[in-house]
Amino acid sequence: MADIERAGTAWCAAVALCVALPVAGCASGPKSVDPTANAEAAAEATQVSGSLEDWKDAVCLSGTGGSGTRHTVDGSACVPQDGDGIVNFDHFESASSMGSVLSWTPAAHVAQTVVDGRPLAIWTPSGEVGDLDPLQEFGFDVVSYQSAGFTRGVGEVPASVPDTGDAVTLPVNQFGYVVVQTAGGDTQCIVEIAFVGCQTMGTRWPQHADGSGPYHGVRINADGTGSWVDGNLGAAAPTTLTTQTYRAQGWTIVSSPAGLRFTNDKTGHGALVSVEGVQTF
Incomplete structure (x- = not known):
């Protein structure tokens, strides 16, 4: 099973x-x-x-x-x-x-x-x-x-895939995925093979079209496209990331004061996710 x-x-x-x-x-x-x-x-x-x-x-x-x-x-x-x-x-x-x-x-x-x-x-x-x-x-x-989807901007190109030689490999949990969060705990993400899903309680992400408030979730696919989500990642215990490089499920994760940068190792696409916004590449 x-x-x-x-x-x-x-x-x-x-x-x-x-x-x-x-x-x-x-x-x-x-x-x-x-x-x-x-x-x-x-x-x-x-x-x-x-x-x-x-x-x-x-x-x-x-x-x-x-x-x-x-x-x-x-x-x-x-x-x-x-x-x-x-x-x-x-x-x-x-x-x-x-x-x-x-x-x-x-x-x-x-x-x-x-x-x-x-x-x-x-x-x-x-x-x-x-x-x-x-x-x-x-x-x-x-x-x-x-969901309310978005694509990479025209003219953007994949980022070069980071060198993962010194990266810390994060193990999957009992459900087969990885949960991480920023040092301040303001952004939490799950890492799956096909996508990364993040959530924040901040209010600076795009607003719903009906004016009901901002989205609090985002899904980033391996090709750099994604969707805004009204989801809740739940209570899975996250790993708090320090300022260094990690690997999980075929993604390279760089934690910095600017946020969490997720790069898919196969495509070079991904996103920089922070409480301030989401920038795909």
Whole structure:
């Protein structure tokens, strides 16, 4: 089950981070949903048939279920019928906490309903939308999540990959990722192979379009693109970084008074993240 737990980290981010509405079939692919919008609409249960066990039997490869997930009130994970990837079955306390989890995920497809009065998300952190196709026979809709994204500026080029000879290698935790924070504790980040997710309680990051306040989370992909996120990384114990160079999950991290600079070792892209702002390259 260790592989399942590691795959489940393909983003949620460590933590505490959904939604859906009915649609007929998936011939043209899932609809896209902005998890930062209409959070209350997520509380509306999709009218579906069957039970949780029926849905697991339909989606999961026989004998692969049972491992817990780390970021919800109650959850389990399994390998889908095609034997590739992972599907999470997660209960959340509220629609907002569900949306928070999914907004961190790089490529999430989700089917949602309510069980025992709590939102239930059946979702693929990094798998294929086809993994959830069997749920359509029960009346589920499948949607994909998109956060407020950004790209590198035109003309920017990858930074040169740092020399990591003297870097301190940070071990992954029991969930398969690394959690770090600045010396002052004002910025905390999780480091996954495919992306870095950071959060701050500061108020200088971009504002929501609806004027509700600033974003407090950001996801940086290996190619230097990313998304602003309304997520919460949760309570995973971070490693406090001093002013030196570190390596984790294929990323080089340089901690300095200017913030945390994350450079993907393969692409040379990444970002400088601080409470003052996020500068991608």
